[in-house]
Amino acid sequence: DAGVIQSPRHEVTEMGQEVTLRCKPISGHNSLFWYRQTMMRGLELLIYFNNNVPIDDSGMPEDRFSAKMPNASFSTLKIQPSEPRDSAVYFCASSNNLAGGLYEQYFGPGTRLTVT
Amino acid sequence: LAKTTQPISMDSYEGQEVNITCSHNNIATNDYITWYQQFPSQGPRFIIQGYKTKVTNEVASLFIPADRKSSTLSLPRVSLSDTAVYYCLVGDSGAGSYQLTFGKGTKLSVIP
Numbered sequence: 001d002a003g004v005i006q007s008p009r010h011e012v013t014e015m016g017q018e019v020t021l022r023c024k025p026i027s028g029h030n031s032l033f034w035y036r037q038t039m040m041r042g043l044e045l046l047i048y049f050n051n052n053v054p055i056d057d058s059g060m061p062e063d064r065f066s067a068k069m070p071n072a073s074f075s076t077l078k079i080q081p082s083e084p085r086d087s088a089v090y091f092c093a094s095s096n097n098l099a100g101g102l103y104e105q106y107f108g109p110g111t112r113l114t115v116t
Numbered sequence: 117l118a119k120t121t122q123p124i125s126m127d128s129y130e131g132q133e134v135n136i137t138c139s140h141n142n143i144a145t146n147d148y149i150t151w152y153q154q155f156p157s158q159g160p161r162f163i164i165q166g167y168k169t170k171v172t173n174e175v176a177s178l179f180i181p182a183d184r185k186s187s188t189l190s191l192p193r194v195s196l197s198d199t200a201v202y203y204c205l206v207g208d209s210g211a212g213s214y215q216l217t218f219g220k221g222t223k224l225s226v227i228p
Contacts, residue, residue, distance in 0.1 A: 004159075035218075043160070043203075043218035091159045103150040103207060107159025 004108035006092050012114045018080040021111045024073055025094030033105060034067055034077050035091040043091075049075065050097065082115045089113070120204045125223040134191045136222050138204030141185050149180060149187045152203045154221070160203060164189070191224075199226045 005024040013019055025032050034046040047057040052069045060067070064083070069075040079086055089112050093105040121139040128134045140149070148167055152160040164171055166178040166187070177190040191198055201221040 042220055045217070093159065103148060103165060103205065104162045105160075107161065110157075110159055 004092055004094055004106055006090075006108035006111050008111060009109060010112050010114075012116065013082055014116055015083055016081045017115075018078065019082045019086075019113060019115075021077040021090050021092075021113070023075045023077070023092030023108060025075070025092070026106055027073065029094035029096050029106070030072070031095045031097045031105075032069060032075050033093040033095075034075070035093065035107075036088045037091060037110075038088045046077070079113075082113075084115045087113055087115050119217075120206055120219050122202075122204050122219065122222045124220065125225065127225045127227060128194055129227050130195055131193050134194050134198070134224060134226075136189045136191075136202055136204075136224070137186055138189070139186045140204070140206045143184050143206050147184075147206045149178065149184075150205045150207070151176070151178065151187075151189045152205065152218070154201045154203065160218070163202075194224075194226050196226050196228060198224065200224060 004026055007022045011019060030051050032049040035043050036046055037043045044059055046059045047067045048055050049069045052072055064081060065079055067077045077090060089110045091107050091110045093107040095105040119142060122136060126136060148165055150165040151163045153163050154160040164173055164176050164178045166180050168180050168184060171178045179188045179190065189202060201223050203218050203221040205218060
């Protein structure tokens with residue numbers, strides 16, 4: 001298995017631009033998570049999908065952030081417009097929440113976003 | 117939401133056993149305890165999960181006392197490659213709810 005795939009690995013953009021991060025979860029996993037990690041705030045959960053349905057988006061910082069999961073093999077996290085304070089590493093993770101496996105999450109390599 | 121407290125950092129020499137303890141005084145009946153490892157520039161990696169007593173796998177052991185208010189991750193005979201940040205998480209794995217928060221973690225430095 002290729003594991004969780006994220007693209008791009010690095011993104012540098014100017015303030016005000018739209019940014020789209022992509023994630024392909026592990027095949028067969030039914031839960032998907034988007035996290036953000038910074039030195040100041042650590043690892044924060046942004047949104048959690050179960051069977052392609054958003055379950056908890058309370059971690060999404062504001063309306064500039066949106067996430068979609070149109071099918072079981074693809075998810076996007078969009079920031080529009082981007083701001084310098086959005087600079088962080090964004091991780092996507094997936095798991096199979098059957099049989100108590102919700103917290104055995106498999107993380108992707110992350111996307112390092114820099115907004116100038 | 118159960119909160120966790122763990123040491124900010126620990127140092128150990130190669131070959132020693134390392135025990136990292138996490139406190140979770142407000143753990144709920146349905147909560148599981150999960151540990152992750154994160155290397156620089158990588159996503160966290162699942163290490164081990166348990167509910168009570170002792171769990172062991174090829175990487176580590178997890179000790180959970182009867183009151184479940186704490187847990188200890190035990191890494192046998194650490195090597196330099198075990199230098200990483202270790203996170204203790206507590207949450208309810210019941211379907212329909214999701215409360216899982218990564219804290220600051222414990223930065224383990226293994227010294228040659």
